[in-house]
Amino acid sequence: MKKSESYDELIKGIWRDNPVFVQVLGMCPMLAVTNSAINAVAMGMATFFVLVGSSFLVSSFRDWIPKQVRISCFIIIIATFVTVADYTLLAIVPKVHKELGAFIPLIVANCMILGRQEAFSSRYPVRLAVMDAIGMAGGFLLALFSLGAIREILGDGALFGVSLFGENFEPWVIMILPPGGFLTLGVILLFFNWFKLKKDEFLADVAEAERGG
Amino acid sequence: MDNLPWIFISALLVNNFVLTYFLGLCPFLGVSNSLETSARLGLATTFVMLVTALCAWVLNTYVLVHAPYLRLICFIVVIASTVQFIEMLIKKLSPALFRAMGIFLPLITTNCAILGLAIFATNRGYGFVEGIVYALGAGIGFTLALVLLAGLREESELSNIPQLIKGTAMNLIIAGILSMAFMGFAGLFSSA
Numbered sequence: 001m002k003k004s005e006s007y008d009e010l011i012k013g014i015w016r017d018n019p020v021f022v023q024v025l026g027m028c029p030m031l032a033v034t035n036s037a038i039n040a041v042a043m044g045m046a047t048f049f050v051l052v053g054s055s056f057l058v059s060s061f062r063d064w065i066p067k068q069v070r071i072s073c074f075i076i077i078i079a080t081f082v083t084v085a086d087y088t089l090l091a092i093v094p095k096v097h098k099e100l101g102a103f104i105p106l107i108v109a110n111c112m113i114l115g116r117q118e119a120f121s122s123r124y125p126v127r128l129a130v131m132d133a134i135g136m137a138g139g140f141l142l143a144l145f146s147l148g149a150i151r152e153i154l155g156d157g158a159l160f161g162v163s164l165f166g167e168n169f170e171p172w173v174i175m176i177l178p179p180g181g182f183l184t185l186g187v188i189l190l191f192f193n194w195f196k197l198k199k200d201e202f203l204a205d206v207a208e209a210e211r212g213g
Numbered sequence: 214m215d216n217l218p219w220i221f222i223s224a225l226l227v228n229n230f231v232l233t234y235f236l237g238l239c240p241f242l243g244v245s246n247s248l249e250t251s252a253r254l255g256l257a258t259t260f261v262m263l264v265t266a267l268c269a270w271v272l273n274t275y276v277l278v279h280a281p282y283l284r285l286i287c288f289i290v291v292i293a294s295t296v297q298f299i300e301m302l303i304k305k306l307s308p309a310l311f312r313a314m315g316i317f318l319p320l321i322t323t324n325c326a327i328l329g330l331a332i333f334a335t336n337r338g339y340g341f342v343e344g345i346v347y348a349l350g351a352g353i354g355f356t357l358a359l360v361l362l363a364g365l366r367e368e369s370e371l372s373n374i375p376q377l378i379k380g381t382a383m384n385l386i387i388a389g390i391l392s393m394a395f396m397g398f399a400g401l402f403s404s405a
Binding site (some may be wrong): 021024026027028030031032038072075076079080082083086087101102105106108109110113124174177178179180181182183185186187189190193194 | 275
Protein backbone atom coordinates (compact mmCIF):
# COMPACT_ATOMS: atom_id res chain seq x y z
CA MET A 1 0.00 0.00 0.00
CA LYS A 2 2.64 2.47 1.09
CA LYS A 3 4.86 1.65 -1.81
CA SER A 4 2.16 1.99 -4.44
CA GLU A 5 1.09 5.31 -2.92
CA SER A 6 4.46 6.95 -3.41
CA TYR A 7 4.75 5.33 -6.84
CA ASP A 8 1.45 6.94 -7.74
CA GLU A 9 2.73 10.37 -6.66
CA LEU A 10 5.75 9.85 -8.89
CA ILE A 11 3.85 8.78 -12.01
CA LYS A 12 1.16 11.43 -11.62
CA GLY A 13 3.61 14.25 -12.34
CA ILE A 14 5.22 12.63 -15.32
CA TRP A 15 2.10 11.87 -17.31
CA ARG A 16 -1.42 12.24 -15.91
CA ASP A 17 -0.91 15.68 -14.29
CA ASN A 18 2.09 16.75 -16.34
CA PRO A 19 2.80 20.32 -15.14
CA VAL A 20 3.21 21.70 -18.63
CA PHE A 21 0.98 19.72 -20.95
CA VAL A 22 -1.94 19.18 -18.59
CA GLN A 23 -1.79 21.88 -15.93
CA VAL A 24 -0.18 24.51 -18.18
CA LEU A 25 2.04 25.88 -15.41
CA GLY A 26 5.62 27.09 -15.53
CA MET A 27 5.29 28.39 -19.04
CA CYS A 28 7.66 31.33 -18.83
CA PRO A 29 11.00 29.47 -18.66
CA MET A 30 9.38 26.72 -20.68
CA LEU A 31 9.05 28.74 -23.86
CA ALA A 32 11.97 31.10 -23.43
CA VAL A 33 14.82 28.60 -23.22
CA THR A 34 13.58 25.81 -25.47
CA ASN A 35 15.18 27.08 -28.67
CA SER A 36 17.71 24.25 -28.44
CA ALA A 37 17.69 20.86 -26.77
CA ILE A 38 20.80 21.48 -24.68
CA ASN A 39 19.43 24.71 -23.18
CA ALA A 40 16.15 22.97 -22.47
CA VAL A 41 17.86 20.10 -20.67
CA ALA A 42 20.08 22.45 -18.62
CA MET A 43 17.00 24.40 -17.60
CA GLY A 44 15.13 21.21 -16.79
CA MET A 45 17.97 19.91 -14.60
CA ALA A 46 18.23 23.21 -12.72
CA THR A 47 14.48 23.21 -12.13
CA PHE A 48 14.65 19.57 -11.03
CA PHE A 49 17.29 20.42 -8.42
CA VAL A 50 15.37 23.44 -7.15
CA LEU A 51 12.00 21.69 -6.97
CA VAL A 52 13.23 18.53 -5.24
CA GLY A 53 15.40 20.49 -2.80
CA SER A 54 12.75 22.98 -1.83
CA SER A 55 10.03 20.32 -1.56
CA PHE A 56 12.25 18.39 0.82
CA LEU A 57 12.91 21.47 2.96
CA VAL A 58 9.35 22.78 2.94
CA SER A 59 7.97 19.38 3.84
CA SER A 60 10.48 18.97 6.68
CA PHE A 61 9.63 22.39 8.11
CA ARG A 62 5.90 22.23 7.45
CA ASP A 63 4.99 22.16 11.15
CA TRP A 64 7.15 25.17 12.00
CA ILE A 65 6.16 27.52 9.20
CA PRO A 66 3.33 29.81 10.38
CA LYS A 67 0.38 29.72 8.02
CA GLN A 68 0.19 33.49 7.56
CA VAL A 69 3.70 33.90 6.18
CA ARG A 70 4.01 30.57 4.41
CA ILE A 71 4.25 31.99 0.89
CA SER A 72 7.17 34.23 1.83
CA CYS A 73 8.91 31.32 3.55
CA PHE A 74 8.46 29.09 0.50
CA ILE A 75 9.84 31.78 -1.77
CA ILE A 76 12.91 32.38 0.35
CA ILE A 77 13.62 28.63 0.41
CA ILE A 78 13.16 28.43 -3.38
CA ALA A 79 15.31 31.51 -3.97
CA THR A 80 18.13 30.01 -1.94
CA PHE A 81 18.14 26.86 -4.07
CA VAL A 82 17.96 28.93 -7.25
CA THR A 83 20.99 30.97 -6.19
CA VAL A 84 22.88 27.72 -5.57
CA ALA A 85 21.83 26.39 -9.00
CA ASP A 86 22.82 29.68 -10.65
CA TYR A 87 26.34 29.69 -9.26
CA THR A 88 26.76 25.94 -9.86
CA LEU A 89 25.85 26.25 -13.54
CA LEU A 90 28.17 29.24 -13.85
CA ALA A 91 31.00 27.11 -12.50
CA ILE A 92 30.32 23.92 -14.50
CA VAL A 93 28.95 25.05 -17.88
CA PRO A 94 29.64 28.77 -18.31
CA LYS A 95 28.59 28.72 -21.97
CA VAL A 96 25.11 27.38 -21.30
CA HIS A 97 24.82 29.70 -18.30
CA LYS A 98 25.50 32.64 -20.55
CA GLU A 99 22.86 31.58 -23.07
CA LEU A 100 20.21 31.01 -20.43
CA GLY A 101 21.16 34.36 -18.89
CA ALA A 102 18.43 35.99 -16.85
CA PHE A 103 16.22 32.93 -17.07
CA ILE A 104 18.12 31.01 -14.39
CA PRO A 105 17.26 33.48 -11.62
CA LEU A 106 13.75 33.48 -13.06
CA ILE A 107 13.30 29.81 -12.08
CA VAL A 108 12.26 31.32 -8.78
CA ALA A 109 9.23 32.79 -10.52
CA ASN A 110 8.16 29.46 -11.97
CA CYS A 111 4.61 29.15 -10.71
CA MET A 112 4.82 25.37 -10.91
CA ILE A 113 7.41 25.27 -8.10
CA LEU A 114 5.48 27.51 -5.74
CA GLY A 115 2.29 25.72 -6.69
CA ARG A 116 3.74 22.34 -5.63
CA GLN A 117 4.89 23.74 -2.27
CA GLU A 118 1.49 25.26 -1.58
CA ALA A 119 -0.60 22.36 -2.83
CA PHE A 120 1.50 19.39 -1.80
CA SER A 121 4.77 19.69 0.12
CA SER A 122 3.37 21.83 2.92
CA ARG A 123 0.72 19.17 3.67
CA TYR A 124 2.38 15.79 3.23
CA PRO A 125 5.30 13.94 4.85
CA VAL A 126 8.79 14.23 3.42
CA ARG A 127 8.84 10.95 1.49
CA LEU A 128 5.65 11.66 -0.44
CA ALA A 129 6.66 15.28 -1.03
CA VAL A 130 9.99 14.27 -2.52
CA MET A 131 8.33 11.63 -4.71
CA ASP A 132 5.82 14.20 -5.90
CA ALA A 133 8.61 16.69 -6.60
CA ILE A 134 10.64 14.14 -8.56
CA GLY A 135 7.58 13.25 -10.61
CA MET A 136 6.61 16.84 -11.33
CA ALA A 137 10.17 17.92 -12.11
CA GLY A 138 10.62 14.85 -14.27
CA GLY A 139 7.47 15.70 -16.18
CA PHE A 140 8.70 19.26 -16.57
CA LEU A 141 12.09 18.07 -17.82
CA LEU A 142 10.38 15.74 -20.29
CA ALA A 143 8.20 18.57 -21.58
CA LEU A 144 11.15 20.96 -21.88
CA PHE A 145 13.19 18.37 -23.72
CA SER A 146 10.46 17.47 -26.19
CA LEU A 147 9.76 21.10 -26.97
CA GLY A 148 13.46 21.95 -27.25
CA ALA A 149 14.16 18.95 -29.47
CA ILE A 150 11.23 19.64 -31.81
CA ARG A 151 12.18 23.30 -32.15
CA GLU A 152 15.87 22.60 -32.71
CA ILE A 153 15.21 19.87 -35.28
CA LEU A 154 12.76 21.98 -37.27
CA GLY A 155 14.45 25.34 -36.84
CA ASP A 156 18.07 24.34 -37.08
CA GLY A 157 18.09 20.84 -38.57
CA ALA A 158 20.13 19.58 -35.63
CA LEU A 159 19.82 17.93 -32.25
CA PHE A 160 22.22 18.80 -29.41
CA GLY A 161 24.21 20.73 -32.03
CA VAL A 162 24.70 17.65 -34.26
CA SER A 163 23.42 18.26 -37.78
CA LEU A 164 20.80 15.71 -38.79
CA PHE A 165 19.83 16.33 -42.37
CA GLY A 166 22.99 17.40 -44.17
CA GLU A 167 23.53 20.60 -46.09
CA ASN A 168 20.43 20.63 -48.23
CA PHE A 169 18.12 21.14 -45.26
CA GLU A 170 16.45 24.52 -45.32
CA PRO A 171 15.96 25.49 -41.65
CA TRP A 172 12.51 26.66 -40.61
CA VAL A 173 13.94 29.64 -38.76
CA ILE A 174 10.68 30.82 -37.22
CA MET A 175 10.68 27.73 -34.98
CA ILE A 176 13.69 28.90 -32.96
CA LEU A 177 12.36 32.47 -32.78
CA PRO A 178 9.78 33.41 -30.15
CA PRO A 179 6.63 32.70 -32.23
CA GLY A 180 7.85 29.13 -32.78
CA GLY A 181 7.66 28.49 -29.03
CA PHE A 182 4.02 29.47 -28.83
CA LEU A 183 3.09 27.56 -31.98
CA THR A 184 4.92 24.34 -31.04
CA LEU A 185 3.41 24.22 -27.56
CA GLY A 186 0.00 25.03 -29.05
CA VAL A 187 0.24 22.09 -31.42
CA ILE A 188 1.43 19.74 -28.66
CA LEU A 189 -1.50 20.79 -26.47
CA LEU A 190 -3.77 20.20 -29.45
CA PHE A 191 -2.48 16.65 -29.60
CA PHE A 192 -3.15 16.19 -25.86
CA ASN A 193 -6.71 17.53 -26.33
CA TRP A 194 -7.29 15.09 -29.16
CA PHE A 195 -5.98 12.23 -27.05
CA LYS A 196 -8.28 13.16 -24.17
CA LEU A 197 -11.28 13.56 -26.46
CA LYS A 198 -10.68 10.10 -27.98
CA LYS A 199 -10.32 8.61 -24.51
CA ASP A 200 -13.57 10.17 -23.32
CA GLU A 201 -15.36 8.89 -26.42
CA PHE A 202 -13.96 5.44 -25.83
CA LEU A 203 -15.05 5.43 -22.19
CA ALA A 204 -18.52 6.63 -23.17
CA ASP A 205 -18.75 3.83 -25.74
CA VAL A 206 -17.71 1.25 -23.18
CA ALA A 207 -20.26 2.53 -20.66
CA GLU A 208 -22.99 2.39 -23.29
CA ALA A 209 -22.05 -1.12 -24.35
CA GLU A 210 -22.15 -2.25 -20.73
CA ARG A 211 -25.60 -0.75 -20.25
CA GLY A 212 -26.84 -2.36 -23.43
CA GLY A 213 -25.46 -5.77 -22.57
CA MET B 214 19.21 60.87 -21.62
CA ASP B 215 18.35 60.90 -25.33
CA ASN B 216 18.09 57.10 -25.36
CA LEU B 217 15.04 57.19 -23.06
CA PRO B 218 12.46 57.06 -25.88
CA TRP B 219 14.30 54.06 -27.32
CA ILE B 220 14.27 52.24 -24.00
CA PHE B 221 10.54 52.87 -23.80
CA ILE B 222 9.73 51.74 -27.35
CA SER B 223 12.02 48.76 -27.07
CA ALA B 224 10.34 47.50 -23.91
CA LEU B 225 6.89 48.32 -25.27
CA LEU B 226 7.03 46.77 -28.75
CA VAL B 227 10.30 45.30 -29.99
CA ASN B 228 11.20 43.33 -26.89
CA ASN B 229 7.66 42.98 -25.60
CA PHE B 230 7.85 41.11 -22.30
CA VAL B 231 5.10 38.65 -23.09
CA LEU B 232 5.51 38.06 -26.79
CA THR B 233 9.29 38.09 -27.10
CA TYR B 234 10.66 37.18 -23.67
CA PHE B 235 7.76 34.92 -22.63
CA LEU B 236 7.54 36.62 -19.26
CA GLY B 237 4.28 36.76 -17.35
CA LEU B 238 2.61 34.02 -19.34
CA CYS B 239 0.58 32.63 -16.46
CA PRO B 240 -1.64 35.70 -16.12
CA PHE B 241 -1.42 36.18 -19.90
CA LEU B 242 -3.11 32.84 -20.53
CA GLY B 243 -5.09 32.57 -17.33
CA VAL B 244 -6.81 35.90 -16.85
CA SER B 245 -7.18 37.02 -20.45
CA ASN B 246 -10.76 35.82 -20.94
CA SER B 247 -12.38 39.21 -20.45
CA LEU B 248 -11.25 42.61 -21.63
CA GLU B 249 -12.07 44.44 -18.44
CA THR B 250 -10.30 42.07 -16.06
CA SER B 251 -7.20 41.97 -18.21
CA ALA B 252 -7.04 45.74 -18.52
CA ARG B 253 -7.22 46.07 -14.74
CA LEU B 254 -4.65 43.35 -14.20
CA GLY B 255 -2.42 45.07 -16.72
CA LEU B 256 -2.71 48.33 -14.83
CA ALA B 257 -1.95 46.62 -11.53
CA THR B 258 1.07 44.93 -13.08
CA THR B 259 2.33 48.22 -14.54
CA PHE B 260 2.03 49.80 -11.13
CA VAL B 261 3.89 46.94 -9.46
CA MET B 262 6.57 47.19 -12.15
CA LEU B 263 7.12 50.87 -11.42
CA VAL B 264 7.45 50.14 -7.72
CA THR B 265 9.75 47.21 -8.55
CA ALA B 266 12.04 49.38 -10.65
CA LEU B 267 12.26 51.81 -7.75
CA CYS B 268 13.00 49.02 -5.23
CA ALA B 269 15.57 47.43 -7.55
CA TRP B 270 17.38 50.71 -8.01
CA VAL B 271 17.50 51.42 -4.28
CA LEU B 272 18.69 47.88 -3.49
CA ASN B 273 21.31 47.89 -6.23
CA THR B 274 22.69 51.28 -5.31
CA TYR B 275 22.77 51.07 -1.54
CA VAL B 276 22.49 47.48 -0.37
CA LEU B 277 23.71 44.96 -2.90
CA VAL B 278 27.05 46.49 -3.80
CA HIS B 279 28.48 44.63 -0.84
CA ALA B 280 26.73 41.29 -1.36
CA PRO B 281 25.74 40.59 -4.97
CA TYR B 282 24.92 36.94 -4.23
CA LEU B 283 21.97 38.07 -2.11
CA ARG B 284 20.45 39.89 -5.07
CA LEU B 285 17.81 37.33 -5.94
CA ILE B 286 16.58 36.84 -2.39
CA CYS B 287 16.48 40.59 -1.71
CA PHE B 288 14.55 41.31 -4.89
CA ILE B 289 12.04 38.62 -4.16
CA VAL B 290 11.39 39.66 -0.59
CA VAL B 291 10.96 43.34 -1.45
CA ILE B 292 8.82 42.65 -4.51
CA ALA B 293 6.72 40.07 -2.70
CA SER B 294 5.91 42.46 0.12
CA THR B 295 4.98 45.14 -2.39
CA VAL B 296 2.67 42.78 -4.22
CA GLN B 297 1.14 41.61 -0.94
CA PHE B 298 0.36 45.21 -0.15
CA ILE B 299 -1.34 45.71 -3.51
CA GLU B 300 -3.27 42.51 -3.01
CA MET B 301 -4.68 43.81 0.27
CA LEU B 302 -5.50 47.08 -1.44
CA ILE B 303 -7.43 45.36 -4.25
CA LYS B 304 -9.26 43.13 -1.79
CA LYS B 305 -10.37 46.18 0.13
CA LEU B 306 -11.27 48.37 -2.84
CA SER B 307 -12.78 45.94 -5.33
CA PRO B 308 -13.92 42.52 -4.10
CA ALA B 309 -15.35 41.79 -7.56
CA LEU B 310 -11.93 42.10 -9.17
CA PHE B 311 -10.45 40.03 -6.37
CA ARG B 312 -12.90 37.23 -7.13
CA ALA B 313 -12.38 37.49 -10.88
CA MET B 314 -8.65 36.87 -10.61
CA GLY B 315 -9.02 33.90 -8.31
CA ILE B 316 -5.89 31.80 -7.97
CA PHE B 317 -3.70 34.22 -9.90
CA LEU B 318 -3.48 36.86 -7.18
CA PRO B 319 -1.25 34.78 -4.91
CA LEU B 320 0.72 33.76 -7.98
CA ILE B 321 1.33 37.37 -9.07
CA THR B 322 3.76 37.46 -6.15
CA THR B 323 6.09 35.42 -8.30
CA ASN B 324 5.04 36.88 -11.62
CA CYS B 325 8.16 36.43 -13.69
CA ALA B 326 7.50 39.60 -15.64
CA ILE B 327 8.01 41.57 -12.44
CA LEU B 328 11.13 39.77 -11.28
CA GLY B 329 12.42 39.69 -14.86
CA LEU B 330 12.10 43.45 -15.05
CA ALA B 331 14.25 43.89 -11.96
CA ILE B 332 16.88 41.45 -13.27
CA PHE B 333 17.00 42.87 -16.80
CA ALA B 334 17.26 46.43 -15.50
CA THR B 335 20.15 45.37 -13.25
CA ASN B 336 21.97 43.43 -15.97
CA ARG B 337 21.78 46.38 -18.33
CA GLY B 338 22.97 48.79 -15.67
CA TYR B 339 20.00 51.14 -15.93
CA GLY B 340 20.01 54.18 -13.67
CA PHE B 341 17.01 55.55 -11.82
CA VAL B 342 15.25 57.42 -14.65
CA GLU B 343 16.07 54.74 -17.22
CA GLY B 344 14.72 52.06 -14.90
CA ILE B 345 11.43 53.88 -14.41
CA VAL B 346 11.02 54.46 -18.15
CA TYR B 347 11.85 50.82 -18.83
CA ALA B 348 9.28 49.69 -16.27
CA LEU B 349 6.66 51.95 -17.81
CA GLY B 350 7.33 50.58 -21.29
CA ALA B 351 7.35 46.98 -20.11
CA GLY B 352 4.14 47.45 -18.10
CA ILE B 353 2.25 49.08 -20.93
CA GLY B 354 3.59 46.46 -23.33
CA PHE B 355 2.35 43.72 -20.99
CA THR B 356 -1.08 45.37 -20.79
CA LEU B 357 -1.15 45.75 -24.56
CA ALA B 358 -0.45 42.06 -25.15
CA LEU B 359 -2.96 41.04 -22.49
CA VAL B 360 -5.70 43.27 -23.87
CA LEU B 361 -5.03 42.17 -27.47
CA LEU B 362 -5.35 38.52 -26.52
CA ALA B 363 -8.43 39.17 -24.38
CA GLY B 364 -10.10 40.97 -27.28
CA LEU B 365 -9.40 38.11 -29.65
CA ARG B 366 -10.61 35.57 -27.12
CA GLU B 367 -13.86 37.44 -26.47
CA GLU B 368 -14.41 37.48 -30.20
CA SER B 369 -13.72 33.76 -30.45
CA GLU B 370 -16.33 32.99 -27.77
CA LEU B 371 -19.00 33.99 -30.28
CA SER B 372 -17.72 32.01 -33.20
CA ASN B 373 -18.08 28.35 -33.96
CA ILE B 374 -14.80 26.69 -33.02
CA PRO B 375 -14.16 22.95 -32.99
CA GLN B 376 -14.22 21.45 -29.49
CA LEU B 377 -10.74 20.07 -30.10
CA ILE B 378 -8.88 23.34 -30.33
CA LYS B 379 -10.78 25.29 -27.65
CA GLY B 380 -8.86 26.42 -24.58
CA THR B 381 -5.15 26.85 -24.07
CA ALA B 382 -4.11 25.32 -27.40
CA MET B 383 -6.00 28.01 -29.29
CA ASN B 384 -4.71 30.78 -27.03
CA LEU B 385 -1.13 29.67 -27.59
CA ILE B 386 -1.57 29.63 -31.35
CA ILE B 387 -3.16 33.10 -31.25
CA ALA B 388 -0.24 34.25 -29.10
CA GLY B 389 2.18 32.79 -31.64
CA ILE B 390 0.57 34.77 -34.44
CA LEU B 391 0.58 37.93 -32.29
CA SER B 392 4.23 37.31 -31.56
CA MET B 393 4.94 37.03 -35.28
CA ALA B 394 3.21 40.34 -35.82
CA PHE B 395 5.33 41.93 -33.09
CA MET B 396 8.48 40.65 -34.76
CA GLY B 397 7.73 43.20 -37.46
CA PHE B 398 8.62 45.94 -34.97
CA ALA B 399 12.20 44.69 -34.88
CA GLY B 400 12.77 46.75 -38.02
CA LEU B 401 12.37 49.91 -35.92
CA PHE B 402 15.94 49.45 -34.70
CA SER B 403 18.25 49.25 -37.66
CA SER B 404 21.32 50.61 -35.91
CA ALA B 405 20.67 49.36 -32.36
